[in-house]
Amino acid sequence: MSNGHHIVVLGAGYTGMFTAIRLAHRTRRTGVKITLVNPSGRFVERLRMHQIAAGQELAVHRIPALLDGTGVTFVQGAATAIDPETRRITVDDTTTLGYDTLVYALGSRTDTGNVPGADAHALTLNSPEIAGRFAARAAELAAAGGTVTVCGGGLTGIEAATELAEAHPGLNVTLISSEQPGAMMGDKARAYLRRSLDRLGVTVVSGVRVARVLADAVELTDGRTVRSDACLWTAGVKVSPLAADSKIATDDRGLILTDATLRSVSHPEIHAVGDAASVRMTWGRLHGSCQSGLPTAQYTADAIARLVRGKTVKPFRFGYFHQPVSLGRRDAVIQFTRADFTPVRLRLTGRAAVMYKEMFSGSPLMTYRYSKRMNMTTFVSKRATASLEPAV
Structure with a gap:
C-alpha cells in the first residue's frame, strides 16, 4: 500500500474509537489518512448507561477532544450507504467519502421490535x-x-x-x-x-x-x-442493517462474516470489529461485549498497520477470562471463566470485586489517552496480537 492510503472508521463507540486512535499511532510515519465517522459528536460509554438511568451525572466527552493530537479527521454524520465496489460511503445522504480500507465498527443496539408494545x-x-x-x-x-x-x-x-x-x-x-x-x-x-x-x-x-x-x-x-x-x-440486541443492505456478506443477524484476520469474507478491504463482526474461535463464537470488542479493535489496528507496510498478519486469537457484574456502586461479583466463557471456581465479591471491575472493566479513556503516544495494550487484549513483531 502506498502513501496517501485512506482508512475510514465507521462508528466511534468503544471499538471504533480505540481502532482509530491506535491506528493513528501505529501508522504515523506512513502518510496514511484516517477518518472517523459518527452520528454524534459525543463519545458514549455504553457500559455506564445504567448509571445515567439511575440518576447519576457522568462526564461528557467530546470526540474531537479525544482525537486531539492524533491527526484523525472526524466527520459527524451517519453512514447511510456503502458501495463496496467503488469503495465509497454516503454520509447523511448528502456527502460521500472514498476509502481504501474500511473499518466497520457500528456496534449494536437494544432491540425492542420482537415483543409487542x-x-x-x-x-x-x-x-x-x-x-x-x-x-x-x-x-x-x-x-x-x-x-x-x-x-x-x-x-x-x-x-x-x-x-x-x-x-x-x-x-x-x-x-x-x-x-x-x-x-x-x-x-x-x-x-x-x-x-x-x-x-x-x-x-x-x-x-x-x-x-x-x-x-x-x-x-x-x-x-x-x-x-x-x-x-x-435490556433484552436482545440488533445491529445496523447497513452492511447487509450494502451487499457485504453477513450472517442471519446482520453481522459481517469475517475470516481469521477479521476481514470481510466478501470484501477483504473491509475489517469488522466489536459487535458488528461475526467472529469464531476454535471454542465457539464471540458474543458482543467490551471484553471481546476492545481486543478486536486492538488487533485490527495492528493488522492494518502491518498491511500498510506490506507485511503479513497472524490470525486473531482470543479467549474470555471473566464475567464482571456491578451490583450498585458499592458491590459487585466477578466470575472468572475459561476461554469459552464457562465458569471456573475462582470468583471475587464485595469491595474487592468493585475495585477489580473498576480497574479492568472501567472506562477505556485512559487507554485512549496513552495510545496516542505508545502501543498501549489493554489487559483483555494480551492474546489479540496481529504479529509478534512490533510495528515501526
Whole structure:
C-alpha cells in the first residue's frame, strides 16, 4: 500500500474509537489518512448507561477532544450507504467519502421490535438522552412508591436493576428474566448475586418471557401480569442493517462474516470489529461485549498497520477470562471463566470485586489517552496480537 492510503472508521463507540486512535499511532510515519465517522459528536460509554438511568451525572466527552493530537479527521454524520465496489460511503445522504480500507465498527443496539408494545411503552439504554428520560421518570416514581420493571436478566439488566434499587430506596424494582439472573455463572457467584438482589429489595421474576408491554403493566407468557409504571428494556440486541443492505456478506443477524484476520469474507478491504463482526474461535463464537470488542479493535489496528507496510498478519486469537457484574456502586461479583466463557471456581465479591471491575472493566479513556503516544495494550487484549513483531 502506498502513501496517501485512506482508512475510514465507521462508528466511534468503544471499538471504533480505540481502532482509530491506535491506528493513528501505529501508522504515523506512513502518510496514511484516517477518518472517523459518527452520528454524534459525543463519545458514549455504553457500559455506564445504567448509571445515567439511575440518576447519576457522568462526564461528557467530546470526540474531537479525544482525537486531539492524533491527526484523525472526524466527520459527524451517519453512514447511510456503502458501495463496496467503488469503495465509497454516503454520509447523511448528502456527502460521500472514498476509502481504501474500511473499518466497520457500528456496534449494536437494544432491540425492542420482537415483543409487542416494547417499542411504544419501554425505554432503553441506547443513548444518554433516553437513559436520562428514564432517570427522570424513575425519580418521580420513587417519590410516589411506584414500580419499574427491568426486562432482561443478562449482565446489563442486572446492573440496571441493582443500580436503580440502590439509588432509589422508595422505588419497587422488578427484574424479569427468561433464566435465573447470573445463569452463566458458577453456583457460588450466582448465589451471591441473588443475595445482593434480595438485599437491595429487587423482586425477581424468572423462568418466563415477556409477552407484551403495556403502558402500566408487563404481560408474561404464563398469563401473569406485572405492574409496571415504567419499563426498561435490556433484552436482545440488533445491529445496523447497513452492511447487509450494502451487499457485504453477513450472517442471519446482520453481522459481517469475517475470516481469521477479521476481514470481510466478501470484501477483504473491509475489517469488522466489536459487535458488528461475526467472529469464531476454535471454542465457539464471540458474543458482543467490551471484553471481546476492545481486543478486536486492538488487533485490527495492528493488522492494518502491518498491511500498510506490506507485511503479513497472524490470525486473531482470543479467549474470555471473566464475567464482571456491578451490583450498585458499592458491590459487585466477578466470575472468572475459561476461554469459552464457562465458569471456573475462582470468583471475587464485595469491595474487592468493585475495585477489580473498576480497574479492568472501567472506562477505556485512559487507554485512549496513552495510545496516542505508545502501543498501549489493554489487559483483555494480551492474546489479540496481529504479529509478534512490533510495528515501526
